[in-house]
Amino acid sequence: AQSVTQLGSHVSVSEGALVLLRCNYSSSVPPYLFWYVQYPNQGLQLLLKYTSAATLVKGINGFEAEFKKSETSFHLTKPSAHMSDAAEYFCAVRKANQAGTALIFGKGTTLSVSS
Amino acid sequence: DVKVTQSSRYLVKRTGEKVFLECVQDMDHENMFWYRQDPGLGLRLIYFSYDVKMKEKGDIPEGYSVSREKKERFSLILESASTNQTSMYLCASSSPRLLAGTGELFFGEGSRLTVL
Numbered sequence: 001a002q003s004v005t006q007l008g009s010h011v012s013v014s015e016g017a018l019v020l021l022r023c024n025y026s027s028s029v030p031p032y033l034f035w036y037v038q039y040p041n042q043g044l045q046l047l048l049k050y051t052s053a054a055t056l057v058k059g060i061n062g063f064e065a066e067f068k069k070s071e072t073s074f075h076l077t078k079p080s081a082h083m084s085d086a087a088e089y090f091c092a093v094r095k096a097n098q099a100g101t102a103l104i105f106g107k108g109t110t111l112s113v114s115s
Numbered sequence: 116d117v118k119v120t121q122s123s124r125y126l127v128k129r130t131g132e133k134v135f136l137e138c139v140q141d142m143d144h145e146n147m148f149w150y151r152q153d154p155g156l157g158l159r160l161i162y163f164s165y166d167v168k169m170k171e172k173g174d175i176p177e178g179y180s181v182s183r184e185k186k187e188r189f190s191l192i193l194e195s196a197s198t199n200q201t202s203m204y205l206c207a208s209s210s211p212r213l214l215a216g217t218g219e220l221f222f223g224e225g226s227r228l229t230v231l
Contacts, residue, residue: 006157009155034219036222041224041225042224042225043119043205043222043223043224043225044158044205044207044220044222045222046219049219090157090158102148102160102163102173102220103220104160105150105157105158105159106157107155107156107157108155108157
């Protein structure tokens with residue numbers, strides 16, 4: 001079975017500081033992993049995805065994530081936070097071996113950015 | 116761009132009422148999904164559909180039903196709303212090609228339901 005665990009429900013950083021949002025996964029098959037972002041009162045938007053092509057994945061808005069099989073991790077980073085990055089972030093893993101398959105989401109991490 | 120439209124952004128209903136949440140997508144996607152989002156619990160899958168008139172239960176189907184009469188439209192039905200169904204409901208769509216390739220989903224903006 002697949003699952004993801006996001007470490008830390010709330011992360012606070014200063015503008016210009018490094019952003020690190022942690023995600024660990026569990027999967028019995030090679031995983032497809034995702035980071036989605038949700039801005040206030042909006043739906044989810046795909047930030048980036050890992051599909052086994054490269055372990056370092058670059059996404060939109062300067063975010064990137066590194067797949068580490070040995071650590072079963074897929075942490076999201078951004079070198080320098082902007083105020084506009086304040087949002088909720090969800091890590092997800094593809095549910096395998098099921099018709100019309102779906103994604104399994106973590107519980108989310110709220111990112112606050114202070115000036 | 117893919118557009119997934121949820122007809123109602125905010126609804127307030129009474130306990131026991133029948134509630135319909137509508138979702139329409141314009142990308143000819145075969146697969147559609149309903150998730151529920153609650154603080155601290157993330158997104159949980161209620162139902163999904165991989166073809167017209169086909170439906171499958173997700174992780175929390177109790178108290179809900181769905182309807183997929185047309186490819187572009189997927190409705191979530193609360194037969195008798197209860198206060199514990201107060202939540203944000205998110206619709207998503209995708210295609211078999213995308214799901215086989217990456218599993219990517221496209222989301223609507225959500226419907227926030229309050230049951231009094």
